[in-house]
Amino acid sequence: MKHGRRGPAFWLLAAFFTLFVMFLYGPTLTILVLSFQGPTGGLTFPLVGLSTHWFYNLFETQLVGDIAGALKRSLILGVVVMIVTMVISFSAGLAFRSRFRGSSVLFYLAIASLIVPSILISLGIGLLFRVLGLDPTWYTSAFGAHLTWTLPFGVLIMLAVFNRFDRRYEEAARDLGATPWQTIRHVVIPIVLPSLIGVGLFGFTLSYDEFARSLYTAGTFNTLPLEIYGMTTNITTPVLYALGSVTTGVSFLVIAVALVSLAWVRRRRARHGSDAGKAA
Amino acid sequence: MAKLNGGVGRRKILKGAGVMAGAALGSTVGAPMIWAQNNKNIVLRQFGTGVSNLNEVAEKCKADTGLTIQMTALDSDACVQRAVTQPNSYDIADIEYWMIKKIWPSKVLQPFDTKKLTYYDKIVPLFKTGKLKPDSVIAQGTAPHTVGFVEKQDATTFAKGETQWFTMVPTIYNADTLGIRPDLVGREISSWKDILDPKFKGKTSILNIPSIGIMDAAMICESAGIVKYGDKGNMTKAEIDKTIEFLIKTKKDGQFRAFWKTFDESVNLMTSGEVIIQSMWSPAVAAVRSKGVACKYQPLKEGYRSWGDGLAIAAHLKGPQLDAAYEYINWYLSGWTGAFLNRQGYYSAVLDTAKKFMSEDEWGFWMEGKPAKGDIMSPQGKVMEKAGTVRDGGSFDARMGAVACWNAVMDEDRYMVQKWNSFIAA
Amino acid sequence: MTRISRWTTYFQITPLAAIFLLFLVVPIATIVVVSFFDYTTTSIIPAFILQNYEELLLSPVTWQTYLQTVEFALITWVLTLLIGFTLAYFLAFHVRSATWQQVLFLVCTIPFWTSNVIRMISWIPFLGRNGLANMTLMKMGLIHQPLEFLLYSNFAVVLVYVHLYTLFMVVPIFNSMMRIDRSLLEASLDAGATGWQTLTNVILPLCKPGIAIGSIFVVTIVMGDFVTVRMMSGGLSASVALMMANAMSLLQYPAAAANAVVLLIVVLMIVVGMMRVVDIRKEL
Numbered sequence: 006m007k008h009g010r011r012g013p014a015f016w017l018l019a020a021f022f023t024l025f026v027m028f029l030y031g032p033t034l035t036i037l038v039l040s041f042q043g044p045t046g047g048l049t050f051p052l053v054g055l056s057t058h059w060f061y062n063l064f065e066t067q068l069v070g071d072i073a074g075a076l077k078r079s080l081i082l083g084v085v086v087m088i089v090t091m092v093i094s095f096s097a098g099l100a101f102r103s104r105f106r107g108s109s110v111l112f113y114l115a116i117a118s119l120i121v122p123s124i125l126i127s128l129g130i131g132l133l134f135r136v137l138g139l140d141p142t143w144y145t146s147a148f149g150a151h152l153t154w155t156l157p158f159g160v161l162i163m164l165a166v167f168n169r170f171d172r173r174y175e176e177a178a179r180d181l182g183a184t185p186w187q188t189i190r191h192v193v194i195p196i197v198l199p200s201l202i203g204v205g206l207f208g209f210t211l212s213y214d215e216f217a218r219s220l221y222t223a224g225t226f227n228t229l230p231l232e233i234y235g236m237t238t239n240i241t242t243p244v245l246y247a248l249g250s251v252t253t254g255v256s257f258l259v260i261a262v263a264l265v266s267l268a269w270v271r272r273r274r275a276r277h278g279s280d281a282g283k284a285a
Numbered sequence: 286m287a288k289l290n291g292g293v294g295r296r297k298i299l300k301g302a303g304v305m306a307g308a309a310l311g312s313t314v315g316a317p318m319i320w321a322q323n324n325k326n327i328v329l330r331q332f333g334t335g336v337s338n339l340n341e342v343a344e345k346c347k348a349d350t351g352l353t354i355q356m357t358a359l360d361s362d363a364c365v366q367r368a369v370t371q372p373n374s375y376d377i378a379d380i381e382y383w384m385i386k387k388i389w390p391s392k393v394l395q396p397f398d399t400k401k402l403t404y405y406d407k408i409v410p411l412f413k414t415g416k417l418k419p420d421s422v423i424a425q426g427t428a429p430h431t432v433g434f435v436e437k438q439d440a441t442t443f444a445k446g447e448t449q450w451f452t453m454v455p456t457i458y459n460a461d462t463l464g465i466r467p468d469l470v471g472r473e474i475s476s477w478k479d480i481l482d483p484k485f486k487g488k489t490s491i492l493n494i495p496s497i498g499i500m501d502a503a504m505i506c507e508s509a510g511i512v513k514y515g516d517k518g519n520m521t522k523a524e525i526d527k528t529i530e531f532l533i534k535t536k537k538d539g540q541f542r543a544f545w546k547t548f549d550e551s552v553n554l555m556t557s558g559e560v561i562i563q564s565m566w567s568p569a570v571a572a573v574r575s576k577g578v579a580c581k582y583q584p585l586k587e588g589y590r591s592w593g594d595g596l597a598i599a600a601h602l603k604g605p606q607l608d609a610a611y612e613y614i615n616w617y618l619s620g621w622t623g624a625f626l627n628r629q630g631y632y633s634a635v636l637d638t639a640k641k642f643m644s645e646d647e648w649g650f651w652m653e654g655k656p657a658k659g660d661i662m663s664p665q666g667k668v669m670e671k672a673g674t675v676r677d678g679g680s681f682d683a684r685m686g687a688v689a690c691w692n693a694v695m696d697e698d699r700y701m702v703q704k705w706n707s708f709i710a711a
Numbered sequence: 712m713t714r715i716s717r718w719t720t721y722f723q724i725t726p727l728a729a730i731f732l733l734f735l736v737v738p739i740a741t742i743v744v745v746s747f748f749d750y751t752t753t754s755i756i757p758a759f760i761l762q763n764y765e766e767l768l769l770s771p772v773t774w775q776t777y778l779q780t781v782e783f784a785l786i787t788w789v790l791t792l793l794i795g796f797t798l799a800y801f802l803a804f805h806v807r808s809a810t811w812q813q814v815l816f817l818v819c820t821i822p823f824w825t826s827n828v829i830r831m832i833s834w835i836p837f838l839g840r841n842g843l844a845n846m847t848l849m850k851m852g853l854i855h856q857p858l859e860f861l862l863y864s865n866f867a868v869v870l871v872y873v874h875l876y877t878l879f880m881v882v883p884i885f886n887s888m889m890r891i892d893r894s895l896l897e898a899s900l901d902a903g904a905t906g907w908q909t910l911t912n913v914i915l916p917l918c919k920p921g922i923a924i925g926s927i928f929v930v931t932i933v934m935g936d937f938v939t940v941r942m943m944s945g946g947l948s949a950s951v952a953l954m955m956a957n958a959m960s961l962l963q964y965p966a967a968a969a970n971a972v973v974l975l976i977v978v979l980m981i982v983v984g985m986m987r988v989v990d991i992r993k994e995l
Contacts (some may be wrong), residue, residue, distance in 0.1 A: 011805075014906065018801040022815070027876065034834035035843065039836060049557040049577045049836040050843060093726045100723035111724065114731045120927060120982050121739070122935020124952045127972050129738025132964060140373055147732035185719075211478075214826055216857050217952075221959065225330065225357065225374035233828045234938065235358060239943060247866050248724060249829035254826060256824030260817070341740045367963060369754075386960075391754055487859055493946050495961070536947070543945025558841050559863070620893030699751075702961050707772040709777075709957070710949035 033253060040246035048243060059247035061149075072248065076234035078143050082228060083213040086148065090155040090208035091201055097156075097191075098163030102170075115157040125218035126153055131221030137277055146222035151215055155208035162207075166200045206263050292636055297405045319438050327609045332357040332367055333379025336548060337457055337594050337631075341664065342622055350616050352609055361494045368393060377610060378597045382429045383496045385453055385597065386694040389432070390441045395448035395600045396434075403610050404618040405451070412455045412552070412593065413447050417685050426500060426518030426691035429455060454596035454614050455634035457626045459522045460589030463497060464555060464565030468579045477501075477587050478509035483523045487541055492555055492561035493544035495705040497692045500590050501526050503565045504689065508587050518693045522700055529704040534676045544709065555580060559668035564590075567630035570677070575667055588689030593636075625652050628664050632693075654680030739975070745966035755964050763969035773954075773970075777977070780950045783865070783940070784933040787872040793931050794873065795880025799921075802881075803888035804833070806928065816885075819878055831871050831942055838862040838870075863945030871943050872933055879932070881924035885929040887921025888914065927982055934978050 039046075043054025063072065101108060118126075130150050134141045141147070174196065178188045194201070216230040223231055236245055286583035331338065331354050359367060365384050367374065371395035374646045380388065388394060410416060415430040416424040420583040423457075433452055436442040443452070465474050470485070482488050491505075492498050503517040510654070512527045514520060520528070542560050545551045548569045555573045556559040565582065587674055596617065598610045616622075623639025626632070628647065633639040649655035661670035662683055670676075678684045697700055749758040798819075822830065837843045837859040845857040859921050860866050864876050891914065899909040935953035951974050958967035 018797065018805055022801050025794065025877070026766075026818060030820065031945045032830055033825060035820055035837050035848075036829070036833040046574075047556045047578060049839055049841065049848070053577075071946050072724040093730070096723040096725040100720045100727075100881050102834055103720050105717065105724065106721045107832070108724075111728060111731065114735060118735050119732065119973065120931045120978065121735070122931060122952065122978060124935050124937065124955065125742065125975055126735065126738060128955065128967060129742045130734060130957065130972055132968065133738045135370055135964075136741060136745070140371055149730065156727060160727065178870060210824065214824075217935070220956075224331075224371065227357070230826055230828060233826055235360075235833055237828060237942070245829070245832070249833065251827060253822075253825045254827065257821065260821065260824065271293050275902060364955075366960055366962060541945060541947065545946070556838075557839050559839060602715075658905075663933050699963075700965075703766070705771065705955065706957050709946060710772045710954060 029193040033249075036249045037253075039243055039251040042243040042246070046243060048245070059243045060101055060251070062242070062244045063247045067263060071227075072229075072232060072236075073227045079213055079229035081268065082143060082148060082151065083209045084156055085144075085203045086212035087209040091150065091160045091205040093152075093156060094159030094163045094204050095194075095197070095201060099168045099193075101160075102167055115160050117127055118153045118157045121138050123154065124220065125214070126150055127218045127221045134222075140224055141144045141222050142224040143219070143222075143228055146224065147219045147228065150218040150222045151212040154215060154218055155211050157223065158207055158211065159204040162200060162204050163197070166197050170196065195274075199267060202263075202270070207257075218232045286430070305688075321634045324520075327351075327606060327608075328353045328355060329376045329606070329610060329618075330355045330357070330374070330432070330611060331377035331596075332359055332364065332375050332548070334359065334361055334364060334381070335593070336568070337626070338379055339625075342625065344539045344540075344618075345625075346613060346616060349621070352616075353611050356611065361497070362546075370505060370598060370649045373601055376602055376606065377613070378599065379456070379594065380453070380597060381428045382432055382453070382455075382593045383593065383694045384593075385595075386427055386432045386443075387698075388597075389435075391445070392439075392441060393600050394452070394597045395602070396438060397611075397614075398450050399449050399451050402451070402454065404407050404635045404638065408455060408618075408635050409632075409634055409636065411458075411685065412634065413448055416500060417682070421686065424518075424591065424688045424690050425516055426590075426693035428518075429458075432613045439678075442690050453597040454691045455593055455595040456617060457631040458591065458593035458685075459567050459631050460591045460678070460688055461564065461566055462585050462589050462606065463562055463583050463637070464551070464570045464573070465560040465581050466555065466558070466579060467581045469561040474562065474583045475586055476508050477504040477536045477585055480505060481509060481535065481540065483540075485562050486525065486538070487542050488550070488559075488561045490543050490573055491539055491541065492551070492564055493535055493546050493709060496563075496694055496698075497592070499525075499528070499705060500690050500692055500700060502532055504590055504684060508585075510661060518690050522697055522699070525697060525701050525704050529708050531551055532708045535638055536708065536711060551686060557673075559657065570645040570667055571630045571663070575663060575669055584678040584684075584687075587661075589684065589686045590690055590692065591685070597693075624662050632685065636681075650674075652681045654678075654683060657681045731768075735917060742971050742975075745965055746972050748965040750963060750965045750967075755907065763965045764973075766966065767969050767973065776949050776951055776954055779948065780952075781932060783950065784930050786869050787876065787933050788926060788930055790869070790873050791877045791880045791927065795925060796878050796884055796918070796922070798877070799881050799884040799888055799918075800910075803885055803951065811927065819881065822839050822950045823878060823938070827875060828938065828942075831939060834863065834867065834871055834874070834943070838867055863947060865942070865948055867943040868940055868948060870938050872936075875939070876929050876932055879928040880922075883924040883928075884918055886919040889917040920989040923985050927985050928980055930985075931978055935982070 039048070039050070039052070040059055041055050041057065042052055042059060043056050044058040046053035100237055101112075107246050130146050131141060133134075133192050139145075174192050178192045183191065185281055189202055215228075216234065219228050228233060233248065234246070237249075296436045301421070329352060333356070338356045338358045340356060344357050346352055352517070357375075361381065364378070364380055365387055368378050368380060368388045369391050378388075379654065385394075410418065412429045412433055431675070432443050434448045435450045436445070436448055437454060438450055441448075444450075452618075463477065463480060472482075473482070480491075491501050494671050499520075500517070503512075503514060506512040506528050507514060507517060511531050512524055514524055518523075543554060545554060548566045549572075551563060551565050551569045551659070552572045554563065555565070555569070556576050556578050567582055570580050570582040594618050598607070598613055602610055616640060617637045619639035620635075620642045623633030623635060624642030627639050627643060628651065630651070636652070641649070646658045647661065650661050650670070652658040652669045657670055657672050659672050660668045661674075663669045738958045740812070747759045747761070748758040749760050751763070764874055802812055802815060806815060808879065835842070839845070840857045840859065840862070842862070843863055843917055845854075849857065850852045895908060895913055895917075899913045904912065923932075935952050937950055937956050940950040940953050951970065955967045958964075958970065
């Protein structure tokens with residue numbers, strides 16, 4: 006481990022890692038293959054011919070359900086949750102830098118929000134709306150339910166970031182005559198931006214794929230995970246796998262975009278030095 | 286939502302996104318803005334099981350009447366839940382007769398005025414008197430006619446006989462039995478109890494919807510002589526205990542491979558060979574066959590377990606939207622949909638109108654039990670049955686005439702459901 | 712240095728506090744309140760009765776189900792911990808370049824971008840009676856009868872848990888490992904400790920916080936899961952959350968709420984136990 010050649014331990018562990026990756030990707034590959042099932046094929050092997058039939062089918066009207074609508078709702082919800090999570094986490098991160106009454110209560114609430122099983126939150130919000138006589142919808146109750154999942158992550162990450170934040174940058178900015186807002190806008194935000202983007206992306210993913218918290222809170226219209234769950238019980242064709250393959254594809258795309266944009270931020274920063282300098 | 290209404294024209298919002306339309310409908314109390322001069326602007330939100338909540342029906346309806354029907358498919362339990370807990374989230378409920386027994390008392394639905402139903406007189410008598418023919422015996426369980434009528438518009442209890450107020454317009458129904466893989470069972474199947482054959486250990490399934498599953502279980506227990514029921518459609522606590530006890534024992538012995546909740550799950554279990562004999566719904570059998578897998582809908586000597594689906598209207602509907610709902614339902618019974626459903630192996634509530642939309646050969650095959658002269662096609666245009674085949678179980682009269690029981694909600698429902706859950710958890 | 716005014720701080724924290732209040736505190740309180748309500752087939756009736764708890768706690772099924780759920784959680788925890796620790800160890804100490812670490816991490820995270828439900832069901836064609844696993848084994852002549860326990864069994868449930876949640880273990884443990892001062896390891900080796908001794912006496916204790924955080928994640932997720940159990944056991948097994956979901960779907964909200972309260976207490980007890988190992992605030 007210390008130096009020099011790689012011992013047998015390395016190769017053993019590397020083999021273990023490889024096995025794990027195969028374990029992770031195995032099912033994904035299975036459905037990738039099965040999504041090219043022929044038009045008369047079923048959900049399981051054997052393959053009855055090869056075709057792209059189910060990919061076309063995915064974009065046609067299904068026997069039941071509404072994939073496009075569900076996807077649209079999930080995307081909108083994911084983006085809004087992402088933005089709100091970024092703003093609130095950032096703001097809370099700033100606040101947590103100074104002591105205030107109830108700060109530890111809030112901190113433990115954030116932890117509680119993480120560890121209370123999702124289905125309980127879902128049930129609670131669903132019940133609350135029912136008791137109040139409100140109709141749960143994906144843009145009210147489900148939105149709130151998702152925030153209870155994305156915010157703790159966001160807040161904890163921002164806490165960690167601000168713990169390592171060198172406050173002298175801010176002081177310097179103020180000494181140079183920057184208003185508090187200018188300090189935040191031109192000093193703090195640029196420094197924490199990569200983490201903030203991370204928080205946002207994380208928030209989007211969590212919301213986009215959230216099932217349990219949406220279950221009793223989404224109301225009349227399904228979000229994508231609910232729709233997919235519904236489809237697993239209402240669809241007998243490989244169109245479901247085609248959907249899986251497409252979402253994986255989209256995920257790859259999103260990751261690629263995220264990586265490129267992060268790299269771009271880093272490059273930009275490397276080129277310009279710190280943005281902080283431009284504040285004054 | 287409120288903000289949106291300010292800047293943009295309302296019409297545009299509704300057209301622009303179905304999502305928004307539904308949202309606006311749901312959240313704006315009264316929503317007077319939806320009323321318009323013609324059907325084009327009317328949206329009816331319908332939920333139901335995957336069985337009948339078909340997008341093709343909505344498309345055809347749009348083409349014929351201009352009405353937009355938004356369909357949401359749910360499993361049976363979720364249907365009851367949605368109906369009761371979110372009464373403003375739907376306009377039309379596509380539900381089963383046993384569900385209405387649970388839902389009706391919560392006043393979220395309103396009855397139909399039979400005078401406004403064009404085809405009321407032609408609806409199969411099964412739904413009005415419980416008898417297919419004047420001399421038929423009424424089956425046990427929650428038979429549709431027992432929950433089909435109320436005395437007054439706002440009554441919460443069901444009427445004993447036919448009245449002007451119809452709780453639900455029947456749309457489709459069927460007689461269920463065991464589906465088998467004839468290529469794999471390797472023996473004659475003639476009774477419900479055959480599902481208990483040790484040869485089929487780990488290769489059987491029943492459904493996990495309490496009100497339906499309990500009736501399957503009752504058919505099995507009764508035929509195997511394990512429980513003697515007074516009325517299996519309305520069991521006593523002791524009978525429920527015995528039935529569930531037996532189910533738990535059977536489950537522990539590993540007789541069941543899985544339980545299913547929606548009919549597509551049963552299709553998947555059967556096509557993949559996980560299960561070779563199970564409680565099934567008729568179109569599920571057809572779906573298995575359309576994948577090139579042999580599957581038979583085996584008539585059994587004890588008779589069928591039957592179910593019925595219908596459309597009910599939400600209590601909040603009024604004015605033009607209520608009129609639209611009547612128009613939709615009258616359209617539903619006018620034949621095209623009936624034929625569409627019959628071709629999948631279900632039965633339509635008004636047979637005369639559906640007949641006009643089916644060829645003589647189709648009618649003979651599906652309804653009269655005659656051998657098919659040519660290939661029988663599914664509504665989607667796939668070959669379902671080769672020429673020469675005869676429908677399992679025969680004609681409409683033979684099948685619906687041999688119904689032993691209906692899916693049921695019993696007096697001891699809460700107790701039964703608790704017990705059922707203990708069976709699933711055991 | 713300018714003091715940030717108290718009001719600014721409160722202003723900054725209000726949105727977070729409001730959301731936690733509205734969507735966490737009040738809903739949980741609602742569950743507690745409703746758990747004492749009475750109900751009929753179609754309605755819930757405000758009341759104060761203990762019947763829901765009585766029915767729940769006096770039923771042997773409840774205890775069986777809790778036992779089953781804890782068993783799932785325990786087995787999953789052990790497996791994800793062993794696998795996760797090994798993977799994190801490999802990434803932290805054997806992969807030397809930061810770029811490679813990132814790349815390998817990414818490789819592990821990509822599948823997490825596909826819907827959980829889809830990843831779950833994609834095991835079905837693999838594990839089924841006529842699935843890939845059985846076909847392959849039969850072709851190789853290793854078995855003559857298809858293995859039935861692969862699908863619709865507790866095995867399948869645990870397999871999918873491990874598949875879905877191991878990464879939750881890897882990430883925090885890896886973070887802990889990366890914070891270990893490398894000179895400690897050098898010192899340990901120089902003092903004559905074997906690699907194994909270094910692992911158990913130096914690395915393992917220093918990874919405790921990471922292990923605790925990962926464990927909390929895995930255990931709470933499994934304790935609250937019902938989709939995996941429902942899908943992979945084919946409805947043959949139950950979990951606490953599945954019981955709740957069943958009660959919910961049958962409109963027995965107060966029963967579900969009572970169960971939720973009990974589950975909440977159980978989970979909180981487990982978590983508090985684990986928290987004794989780690990001060991999360993210090994870990995940030």
